[in-house]
Amino acid sequence: MHPTKTVTVPTRVIGLISGTSVDGIDAALVEISGSDLDLQVGLIAGQTYPYTAELREKILAVGAGVAISMAELAAIDDAIASAFAAAAKNIQIGYQPASLIGSHGQTVYHRPAHTDAPNIALGYSMQLGRGALIAHLTGITTVSNFRIADINVGGHGAPLVPRVDAFLLSDSDQVRCIQNIGGIGNVTYIPTRGDHWLSQIRAWDTGPGNSLLDLAVEYLTDGGQSYDENGNWAASGVPCYSLVEQWLQQDYFHLPPPKSTGRELFGVAYLQQCLKDAAPYQLNPADLLATLTELTVGSIAHSYRSFLPQMPQQVLLCGGGSRNLYLKQRLQLLLPSVSVLTTDQVGLNADFKEAIAFAVLAYWRQLGLPGNLPSATGAPGEILLGEIHFPPNVKLC
Numbered sequence: 001m002h003p004t005k006t007v008t009v010p011t012r013v014i015g016l017i018s019g020t021s022v023d024g025i026d027a028a029l030v031e032i033s034g035s036d037l038d039l040q041v042g043l044i045a046g047q048t049y050p051y052t053a054e055l056r057e058k059i060l061a062v063g064a065g066v067a068i069s070m071a072e073l074a075a076i077d078d079a080i081a082s083a084f085a086a087a088a089k090n091i092q093i094g095y096q097p098a099s100l101i102g103s104h105g106q107t108v109y110h111r112p113a114h115t116d117a118p119n120i121a122l123g124y125s126m127q128l129g130r131g132a133l134i135a136h137l138t139g140i141t142t143v144s145n146f147r148i149a150d151i152n153v154g155g156h157g158a159p160l161v162p163r164v165d166a167f168l169l170s171d172s173d174q175v176r177c178i179q180n181i182g183g184i185g186n187v188t189y190i191p192t193r194g195d196h197w198l199s200q201i202r203a204w205d206t207g208p209g210n211s212l213l214d215l216a217v218e219y220l221t222d223g224g225q226s227y228d229e230n231g232n233w234a235a236s237g238v239p240c241y242s243l244v245e246q247w248l249q250q251d252y253f254h255l256p257p258p259k260s261t262g263r264e265l266f267g268v269a270y271l272q273q274c275l276k277d278a279a280p281y282q283l284n285p286a287d288l289l290a291t292l293t294e295l296t297v298g299s300i301a302h303s304y305r306s307f308l309p310q311m312p313q314q315v316l317l318c319g320g321g322s323r324n325l326y327l328k329q330r331l332q333l334l335l336p337s338v339s340v341l342t343t344d345q346v347g348l349n350a351d352f353k354e355a356i357a358f359a360v361l362a363y364w365r366q367l368g369l370p371g372n373l374p375s376a377t378g379a380p381g382e383i384l385l386g387e388i389h390f391p392p393n394v395k396l397c
């Protein structure tokens with residue numbers, strides 16, 4: 001795993017992703033130069049484009065296992081691609097246009113190898129919003145379907161952001177953990193830059209981020225609210241530690257990395273079980289939210305203690321959960337020796353980091369550079385990620 005020296009010219013790229021919260025499309029218009037240790041990314045514009053309520057509901061239903069026909073699947077795939085293409089067009093308004101798009105798409109299913117299908121050697125992960133249609137609608141070369149190459153060689157295909165974290169957020173003095181708190185949480189542990197630092201990086205999905213909290217808020221408000229702004233509601237409650245301890249016994253938290261997960265595990269059925277477990281304690285809504293927050297931060301702290309080679313000096317939060325002040329405060333209490341900050345505080349936008357990462361992954365694909373980190377995904381080696389789709393105006397030969 002040797003950093004390479006590739007001569008590059010600054011490239012304007014759009015990164016697109018809708019994550020496991022299914023709250024909308026994060027779009028980042030960036031200017032990228034360099035390749036690895038000299039990688040530089042300037043964020044020109046970042047915007048979230050919410051899905052229509054109808055499309056969001058369909059996506060959540062498909063993700064939750066509701067049966068649909070192949071024709072309906074194709075229609076959802078194309079509706080997502082059209083929404084992604086519209087986001088890509090919109091983010092460029094008023095700026096020099098981009099020459100490349102990196103689109104993660106929308107995950108609707110993720111099954112790591114040997115989970116629920118012990119005899120199948122390869123995992124399965126499905127992201128909708130086909131890149132070919134995005135390229136067709138925008139006229140811009142589009143890289144998509146990033147996870148499949150890693151999965152095809154036996155990796156989890158997730159998390160994929162760690163290699164980007166490594167080159168944008170490593171430091172010569174500080175050992176860092178980059179902790180994303182989206183629907184699902186994931187960490188990238190980065191030792192200080194030095195000999196073999198890249199091969200010493202560790203990364204995995206820590207478990208629930210906001211997924212259970214959001215579902216609980218929706219349940220408690222009868223669909224009136226979709227999340228707990230700043231964690232204010234949870235902050236007015238008291239966590240039930242016996243429940244948190246009970247929930248932390250769950251297998252996933254004890255599985256050694258590399259590991260990945262999704263709403264298939266930490267989704268509606270999981271929350272229903274949590275509500276059943278909580279019934280004897282007669283928690284009020286605020287206590288329930290405080291307890292679920294404690295599960296998120298407890299699972300993060302537990303996984304650091306169990307699986308990191310050493311505690312970091314800094315944890316840099318990103319993703320929507322980094323705005324949840326109560327959650328951040330609770331995490332700081334559980335990690336007293338660590339400074340809990342956000343990636344904003346070291347110059348990388350915490351809301352658009354994932355979108356930026358998929359712009360970088362597309363750029364690396366175009367340069368012929370690998371995008372995965374084998375220590376993060378469990379793949380046997382580095383590999384090129386993403387399928388390239390050319391727009392109709394490009395001469396193919």
Ligand SMILES: Nc1ncnc2c1ncn2[C@@H]1O[C@H](COP(=O)(O)OP(=O)(O)OP(=O)(O)O)[C@@H](O)[C@H]1O
Binds near residue numbers: 021228229325354
């Ligand atoms: N001000 C806020 N206060 C509390 N929570 C917030 C705030 N803003 C966003 N969030 C939480 O962040 C979530 C969205 O986070 P994000 O967009 O990072 O998730 P995602 O990218 O969909 O997920 P993943 O990273 O798992 O793919 C919201 O659903 C909400 O729970």
Ligand SMILES: CC(=O)N[C@H]1[C@@H]2OC[C@@H](O2)[C@@H](O)[C@@H]1O[C@H](C)C(=O)O
Binds near residue numbers: 186205260
């Ligand atoms: C299958 C899938 O979409 N996984 C997401 C999810 O959301 C957070 C966590 O679980 C992470 O593993 C991944 O996304 C980021 C962008 C990644 O691949 O690094």
